[in-house]
Amino acid sequence: MRSEQLAKSQQARPQIADVVPIAEGLHQHSLKICILGYRSHPYGGGQGIYIRYLSKALREAGHEVDVISGEPYPHLDDGIRLIKMPGLNLFENGLGSLRPHHLRSATNIIEWTSKLTGGFAEPYCFGRRVVKYLREHGRHYDIIHDNQSLSWGMLQLQKEGFPLVTTIHHPITSDLDIALKAARSAWQRVLIRRWHSFITMQRKVAPKLRNVVTVSECSRHDIAEAFGMAPESIDLVHCGIDTDVFHPMPEVEKKPFRLMATVSADAPLKGAHYLINALPALIERYPELELLLVGKPKPGGSTERLIERLGLAERIRCVTGISTEELVRYYNEAEIVVVPSVYEGFGLPAGEAMACGTAVVSSNGGALPEVVGDACIQVPVRDSDAISNAVIKLFDDPELRQRLAREGRERMENIFCWRKAALEMTDFYWKVIDRANR
Structure with a gap:
């Protein structure tokens, strides 16, 4: 039923390439924008990538952009000011990093105690710190744009008259459901529920936010269902792909039988296990096959364990902490990029690979069909055999690989462009400002 509603809404909505942003004609002067991210490193997930490229596109559109971020900090372009909002960063520093001076802050104590008991309090604590900072330093901003912290602090900012916009990429309830299904024991499910306990806060905060925007039609409907919101109350501005950064490199030779995937290897949501389980059959057919995995599995x-059990350690090369330039080169070296995600609120790796002119095999999880369209081979989620068959089809048909690579690049250039995203987001900002001034 939901898929039928989604299809109808997609047909009714004009293609992004045909949309003329209202803001371009109505408002000419630049805005002072502050983007918030509780953790924004680009290798920590799509939220960090979103902050980097949206801030860049808004800056190039003539706006003044600051980013307030907790650790790990984002990579930002020149001209964008980073305001560091350090917490304890316990996921990297560990519980033993607590020092006596940290105890002077109630927020630090909350963050440490939550981690000690298996929780994840970073969004909540970031909200507390941001409210304190913006009360003193933030009244000059035209827009405060929260990137999915969905914390109590955001409601406090809204209550105090700050012009607040919130991006929700997808409801984390999807992550929770998928993680619970992948759990192997009752105790593991207890730990998963404890870590995701911040969702209780998000469920209460999200419906009270006045200006919510998301990145896909699929996410719009999933957010509405998860948080008890009307779909029409959620605006839509698709993500973009920087097609100047992610581009074909004709001088780079393809590595024969090189597969590539950009995944959080141990996150069930990203479906790495389904790709890895497809490899033995592929290696039997193509003995030279290698998988380049951008993302390192956790030790143990x-x-x-799956890689060791299948004897694939020599066939999988893991890289992490690479530069954007290296990532672009890897996309260009791969013959095929596989996106095996069980769910995506948008699917930036698929778009990046297509922008680089590389053939893609993608699952149909979440919003991925909106992004890839007919310019790749789509397979059902959680289906290793389907992944294997799609890869075989592309390896055995060079002309099909080349056609999909060309069509993928064209799709990213024509539909998913950060300049369009920045213009549409600017339009949304002005609507929020105009409503607030009535």
């Missing part, structure tokens, strides 16, 4: 984690 489920992905590492």
Whole structure:
């Protein structure tokens, strides 16, 4: 039923390439924008990538952009000011990093205690810190744009008259459901529920936010269902792909039988296990096959154990902490990029690979069909055999690989462009400002 509603809404909505942003004609002067991200490193997930490229596109559109971020900090372009909002960053520093001076802050104590008991309090604590900072330093901003912290602090900012916009990429309830299905024991499910306990806050905060925007039609409907919101109350501005950064490199030779995937290897949501389970059959057919995995499995984690059990350690090369330039080169070297996600609120790796002119095999999880369209081979989620068959089809048909690579690049250039995203987001900002001034 939901898929039928989604299809109808997609047909009714004009293609982004045909949309003329209202803001371009109505408002000419630049805005002072502050983007918030509780953790924004680009290798921590799509939220960090979103902050980097949206801030860049808004800056190039003539706006003044600051980013307030907790650790790990984002990569930002020149001209964008980073205001560091350090917390304890316990996921990297560990519980033993607590020092006596940290105890002077109630927020630090909350963050440490939550981690000690298996929780994740970063969004909540970031909200507390941001409210304190913006009360003193933030009244000059035209727009405060929260990137999915969905914390109590955001409601406080809204209550105090700050012009607040919130991006929700997708409801984390999807992550929770998928993680619970992948759990192997009752105790593991207890730990998963404890870590995701911040969703209780998000469920209460999201419906009270006045200006919510998301990145896909699929996410719009999933957010509405998860948080009890009307779909029409959620605006839509698709993500973009920087097609100047992610581009074909004709001088780079393809590595024969090189597969590539950009995934959080131990996150069930990203479906790495389904790709890895497809490899033995592929290696039997193509003995030279290699998988380049952008993302390192946790030592002793489920992905590492699966790789060892299948005897694939010599066939999988893991890279992490690479530069954007290196990532673009890897996309260009791969013959095929596989996106095996069980769910995506948008699907930036698929768009990046297509922008680089590389053939893609993508699952149909979440919003991925909106992004890839007919310019790739789509397979059902959680289906290793389907992944294997799609890869075989592309390896055995060079002309099909080349056609999909060309069509993928054209799709990213014509539909998913950060300049369009920045213009549409600016339009949304002005609507929020105009409503607030009535």
